Amino acid sequence: MREMSARLIARLTAHADSLLDLSAPLTPDEQREIVVRMLAEMLPLDEERRTEVVVWLSFAAAARTRPELRAHADELYDGLLVLTTRILEGARRAGRLRPDSDIAVEARRLCALLDGLSLESAFHPRRLDADTMLAVLRTHLAALTPAAAC
Structure with missing residues (x-):
């Protein structure tokens, strides 16, 4: 799991x-x-990422009953939440996020969508194929954008 996490972090970086x-x-x-491609790194769009998702799901399920795995599972989820929060904060600074958006709620909603x-x-x-997943992600992100910024 740590090796997989390191590969994902390298791609995100x-x-x-x-x-x-x-x-x-x-x-813009x-x-x-780039933001779509970054977030898509967490989606099973190809064989490598499908394998990573299956490993993650197995790991997360095991962490529910094995306390020694819980900290790492929490760290990975927290990392996704931090990433989505930073992306949304950057979008707000750039004027590309609806001004009434609650970043904390939208970050969790984006995590839930990816999950x-x-x-x-x-x-x-x-x-559910790769094109459909990307279309769902793009549609979600577009819905967060003010009409004038599209």
């Missing part, structure tokens, strides 16, 4: 570095696409 690279200013559309898509895809892989 590469996306974050792209967002923070001041040498190549990004358009480019920024949005739900991952869970559904893991249990019913033929019912």
Whole structure:
């Protein structure tokens, strides 16, 4: 699980570095696409990420009854919550988040969306393909954007 976490963090860091690279200013559309790709790292869009989701689900289930695993499971979930919160805070600073949005609630809602898509895809892989998961994610993020920023 720690090795898988390290691979995921490396992929997320590469996306974050792209967002923070001041040498190549990004358009709002480019920024949005990097955020989609970053969040999509947690979705089972390909074989590697499908395997990671299955490992994560098995690990999270085991952590419910094995206290020695609980801290790491909590750390991973907390990391996802921190990531989604930071993304939403950045969107607010850039004027790309509805001003009435409650960031704490929206971060949890985004985590629940990612978890739900991952869970559904893991249990019913033929019912939910990569394009549909990405469309759901993009639609959710677009709904958080003020109309003037679209």
